[in-house]
Amino acid sequence: MKLRFTKMQGAGNDFVVIDATREPLRLDATQIRHLGDRRFGVGCDQILVIEASDEPGVDFRYRIFNNTGDEVEHCGNGARCFVRYVSEKGLSDKRSVKVRTVNRLLELHLRDDGRVSVNMGAPVFDFPSLPFDPTGLGVRREGGGELWTLPLADGDACEVAVLSMGNPHAVQRVADADHAPVAQRGPQVESHAAFPRRVNAGFLQVIDRGHVKLRVFERDAGETLTCGTGACAAVVAGIRLGWLDEAVEVQTRGGQLRIEWAGLSQGPDAPVWMTGPAQTVFEGEISL
């Protein structure tokens, strides 16, 4: 089978985007891994599939696969690329579209300044749904949040805030993100027994109440240059723990995102807003 694709990136988190709006597309895990392979395929962190929607008020369905072949619930940087793609390809002439993921309804807005804003929905702190099993873990309260102590396989331990943005995140505060032990500690947090479906591991450096640096070791994909849901999760955690104000600039290795959450003033069901770049890199066709 020959498949047309578009390569896109959002703050250095890169994607292979496929239009499946005209005819249904079934890709198996081997084909997805081939698309994601940086040596033998196209290469990307995630594969995004755009599908038509017959749900009233919903423009498209948005499916996300990590480059290992697993389907996942959410991808924030991908959401920004999604609306750029449907606009550039003429699939929609709207400046704002609504898309359905497996567990969320997202609103994606093309802004006049060239960036994209996304209503990412509300954070979730319900542990069984993450899933997160805190049995036997120590916990410490700070501000209005909780920090759980995770004993690690190498004998070390770390404190993490746990929440979902549709997909699971464990965020730890570090003194210096540039020198944080992401490669050593990331995989241990990702596969910790407390997270039966594994987790994305964030390393958050607070610069001041409106600025942070962040690195994320993503579930399956490893460390990426930016993780959109990871940025939302880290900022929400920082706001709840009393470290951050409600609007924060997030510096990552791949670019800058602005994250806003009015969770303290409006309550925890307030949606998280993410604003950042989204760009087409190239197009092509691949044999699968």
Ligand SMILES: N[C@@H](CCC[C@H](N)C(=O)O)C(=O)O
């Ligand atoms: N890059 C993403 C997140 C992609 C999914 C994640 N690796 C997971 O397994 O949950 C983002 O920008 O949010």
